[in-house]
Amino acid sequence: MNIKVIELSKGSRIHHVNAYIETNQITALIGENGAGKTTLLQVMASLLKPTSGRIEFEGAMKKDIRSYIGFLPQFPSFHEWMTGLEYLTHVGQLVGLKKQNAVRKATDLLTLVRLEESRGKRIESYSGGMKQRLGIAQSLVNNPKVLLLDEPVSALDPKARTEVMELLLTLKKDRTIIYSTHVLHDAEQVSDAYMLMHKGQLIETGSLHSKEEDYVLEIETAECEKLEAELKTVYPKWCITRGLNHVEINITPTKVREDLMLLSILEKGGYSFDGIRKRKKTLEDIFRKAVTG
Numbered sequence: 028m029n030i031k032v033i034e035l036s037k038g039s040r041i042h043h044v045n046a047y048i049e050t051n052q053i054t055a056l057i058g059e060n061g062a063g064k065t066t067l068l069q070v071m072a073s074l075l076k077p078t079s080g081r082i083e084f085e086g087a088m089k090k091d092i093r094s095y096i097g098f099l100p101q102f103p104s105f106h107e108w109m110t111g112l113e114y115l116t117h118v119g120q121l122v123g124l125k126k127q128n129a130v131r132k133a134t135d136l137l138t139l140v141r142l143e144e145s146r147g148k149r150i151e152s153y154s155g156g157m158k159q160r161l162g163i164a165q166s167l168v169n170n171p172k173v174l175l176l177d178e179p180v181s182a183l184d185p186k187a188r189t190e191v192m193e194l195l196l197t198l199k200k201d202r203t204i205i206y207s208t209h210v211l212h213d214a215e216q217v218s219d220a221y222m223l224m225h226k227g228q229l230i231e232t233g234s235l236h237s238k239e240e241d242y243v244l245e246i247e248t249a250e251c252e253k254l255e256a257e258l259k260t261v262y263p264k265w266c267i268t269r270g271l272n273h274v275e276i277n278i279t280p281t282k283v284r285e286d287l288m289l290l291s292i293l294e295k296g297g298y299s300f301d302g303i304r305k306r307k308k309t310l311e312d313i314f315r316k317a318v319t320g
């Protein structure tokens with residue numbers, strides 16, 4: 028189910044958000060704290076009413092689009108005294124399944140999220156990663172076409188993150204998955220597309236399978252501050268950022284002539300540098316470029 032977001036606003040929290048989100052894809056929703064990711068997901072999930080604008084779920088036959096949506100909140104809460112099986116059965120009954128079907132559904136979902144061995148244990152004994160997978164199972168109870176997950180991996184250790192990301196890959200067939208995250212490296216591994224929010228606006232969307240050769244030039248030097256200032260003067264149009272021990276130039280792509288000019292600046296300025304590296308642009312570069320100007 029493709030989703031069209033048209034001129035969506037929610038008070039001052041988000042405004043003029045336009046997007047087209049494709050099915051069978053994982054879309055990572057990224058942005059700084061307070062950028063509006065949770066608000067956008069909540070509006071998409073019909074948990075918040077937009078102030079203006081609308082969302083179209085292409086091909087939706089039912090009027091109440093909530094039946095197409097599975098939602099995992101940023102801080103899911105469970106009835107911790109219940110076992111995983113009891114809890115999911117309860118959720119199944121809440122969405123209208125008969126007891127027997129709810130048990131079957133809960134059992135299948137617990138297998139899908141690899142919690143079958145812990146299904147008889149109380150949720151209070153689950154680790155953070157197990158609870159996150161239980162939350163995803165809960166969001167799947169109504170067999171949704173659209174899965175909206177608010178930071179499903181941000182609080183997890185690398186192993187648990189990988190497990191959740193692998194699960195998302197399994198789930199993307201026949202579904203539209205949008206999830207917010209601050210873990211950009213992971214997002215890059217599993218996502219097909221990204222949506223970047225900044226100060227309430229969706230400022231950039233793109234594919235992560237781009238054939239375009241976007242590069243970042245990294246110059247490792249102890250004189251970062253001086254080099255950053257000089258490059259910004261010479262190349263005011265380039266996006267130049269400074270790390271702890273390197274300066275990054277984020278352009279599309281550098282031409283040989285520009286590379287040579289750069290070397291000449293380094294030489295004339297008497298910079299001592301430990302290395303120059305040209306690497307493919309990452310999601311983190313896209314993020315930094317957008318939020319630093």
Ligand SMILES: Nc1ncnc2c1ncn2[C@@H]1O[C@H](COP(=O)(O)OP(=O)(O)OP(=O)(O)O)[C@@H](O)[C@H]1O
Binds near residue numbers: 058060062066067
């Ligand atoms: N219930 C609320 N009432 C009023 N303003 C809110 C409410 N919830 C969030 N906001 C504001 O809306 C803006 C967007 O918040 P939102 O939680 O959507 O951002 P986010 O990108 O999900 O942030 P984070 O990465 O920290 O979770 C922020 O300025 C926030 O302070």
